[in-house]
Amino acid sequence: MYAFEYHRPSSIDEAVALITSDDIQFLSGGQTLIPTLKQRLAMPDALVDLGGIEALRGIRREGDHVIIGAGTRHAEVAASDTVAGAIPALAHLASQIGDAQVRNRGTIGGSVANADPSADYPAAVIGLGATVRTNRREIAGDDYFQDLFTTALEPGELITEIAFPIPEVAAYAKFAQAASGYAIAGVMVARMPGGAVRVGVTGAAPYALRATALEVALAADFSPAAAKAVTISADGLNSDLHATPAYRAALVSVLAARAVAACGG
Amino acid sequence: MSIALSMTVNGQHVTGTVEPRTLLVEFLRETLRLTGTHVGCDTSQCGACVVLLDGCSVKSCATLAVQCQGASVTTIEGLANGATLHPMQQAFNDHHGLQCGFCTPGMVMSAVDLVRHTPDPSDADIRKGLEGNLCRCTGYQNIVRAVQAGARAMHTSGGG
Numbered sequence A: 001m002y003a004f005e006y007h008r009p010s011s012i013d014e015a016v017a018l019i020t021s022d023d024i025q026f027l028s029g030g031q032t033l034i035p036t037l038k039q040r041l042a043m044p045d046a047l048v049d050l051g052g053i054e055a056l057r058g059i060r061r062e063g064d065h066v067i068i069g070a071g072t073r074h075a076e077v078a079a080s081d082t083v084a085g086a087i088p089a090l091a092h093l094a095s096q097i098g099d100a101q102v103r104n105r106g107t108i109g110g111s112v113a114n115a116d117p118s119a120d121y122p123a124a125v126i127g128l129g130a131t132v133r134t135n136r137r138e139i140a141g142d143d144y145f146q147d148l149f150t151t152a153l154e155p156g157e158l159i160t161e162i163a164f165p166i167p168e169v170a171a172y173a174k175f176a177q178a179a180s181g182y183a184i185a186g187v188m189v190a191r192m193p194g195g196a197v198r199v200g201v202t203g204a205a206p207y208a209l210r211a212t213a214l215e216v217a218l219a220a221d222f223s224p225a226a227a228k229a230v231t232i233s234a235d236g237l238n239s240d241l242h243a244t245p246a247y248r249a250a251l252v253s254v255l256a257a258r259a260v261a262a263c264g265g
Numbered sequence B: 001m002s003i004a005l006s007m008t009v010n011g012q013h014v015t016g017t018v019e020p021r022t023l024l025v026e027f028l029r030e031t032l033r034l035t036g037t038h039v040g041c042d043t044s045q046c047g048a049c050v051v052l053l054d055g056c057s058v059k060s061c062a063t064l065a066v067q068c069q070g071a072s073v074t075t076i077e078g079l080a081n082g083a084t085l086h087p088m089q090q091a092f093n094d095h096h097g098l099q100c101g102f103c104t105p106g107m108v109m110s111a112v113d114l115v116r117h118t119p120d121p122s123d124a125d126i127r128k129g130l131e132g133n134l135c136r137c138t139g140y141q142n143i144v145r146a147v148q149a150g151a152r153a154m155h156t157s158g159g160g
């Protein structure tokens, strides 16, 4: 790891003010950033540690939303009664991330900021139609993920919290890479109050996106068979040593069917 | 840039001066000479380096020492009570939960954290709870047995 300077502010304003160049980065749980620094794939001049900012922590319910602070750890989301009561699928998703030690450090804000194509939370941001709140504005989940590790965040913009609408019913199903737990494909299916169906897919494409063909099919018939009958195009899907694009395309329908079954559909 | 660090390790107040890039595992092993915490990989996947940070199991190779300012850390050296092994250590010994022993400190620390959340873990709970710990020797069967026995012994001894 190259040398860097370190700051530990206690407020959001202080943290943002410390980002005075593109070579200064936020540090949250460090479960992506520290391994990246060790591999010398990133070499910032300084890190601004968000760990001392109480305002970024915590989970609360506000009307028909659950709001999760960016600094909230995966283990806290997995164990939260508020999340389990309102969106059990989100608690389940958090409990499936990596391993217990990664969940004890890693945070939702870090995961959503990083936008790894195989990360789990992006499926929930898209599948539930969440809003990403920053120190500057609110970004609709649908507009947030833009490409591989690329989001709508501007340089120095800090995610403060993420607001998840509470669905009528939702479930997350993933096919995990055995060593890391990352999603080879992961699908969040949600039926929202009023009946609209949303399907968020991670792992399959360079960034998390909605599977509109599945949404249309499931809006007409919310059943595992209806999900399985949808053929997903393999065009533009990820290819790596774990799976071909065609395999990932097949997984998306299968996982959507499993998620619908888990919804009781 | 060097930073004055102060934390509690195995119940003792310790201080040191570290660079921001110093990992918690480097501070433990190289500054404090607590070499029971191992480093088995550079990808944060093997779990040989697991310690308790304010009671939660974490990978000390994926944590900066400066992030632990004022915190309380427990390493494998902090579990035994004098010559008496912690019930989880004793269970690994009794049930042949190790061969070369390289993964064992991390396994034991993860197991202690697991039992805190799941006092009476099933086989499946243990396998899920130890997902972040890799062992190249045992094939895991005896580790699962050891953790189950260790969990029971932790209740009867009232130890944590």
Ligand SMILES: Cc1cc2nc3c(=O)[nH]c(=O)nc-3n(C[C@H](O)[C@H](O)[C@H](O)COP(=O)(O)OP(=O)(O)OC[C@H]3O[C@@H](n4cnc5c(N)ncnc54)[C@H](O)[C@@H]3O)c2cc1C
Pocket: A025, A026, A027, A028, A029, A030, A031, A032, A033, A034, A035, A050, A070, A071, A096, A097, A098, A099, A102, A105, A106, A107, A108, A109, A110, A111, A113, A114, A116, A118, A119, A120, A121, A157, A158, A159, A160, A180, A181, A182, A183, B043, B044, B045
């Ligand atoms: C062994 C292992 C297995 C894993 N398995 C999985 C898995 O199965 N599924 C999964 O989804 N993830 C997995 N992860 C990744 C893990 O979930 C990370 O915790 C997460 O990706 C990053 O969160 P963090 O809090 O650790 O962020 P950090 O590593 O601290 O930061 C990541 C990036 O986000 C930026 N950032 C952090 N917080 C903010 C903020 N509030 N606003 C703006 N930018 C910010 C940082 O500058 C940095 O660029 C795994 C990691 C490891 C080491």
Ligand code: FES
Pocket: B038, B039, B040, B041, B042, B043, B044, B045, B046, B047, B048, B049, B050, B059, B060, B061, B062
């Ligand atoms: S040394 Fe392998 S996970 Fe820390």
Ligand code: FES
Pocket: B097, B098, B099, B100, B101, B102, B103, B104, B134, B135, B136, B137, B138
């Ligand atoms: S006992 Fe040798 S690695 Fe586990």
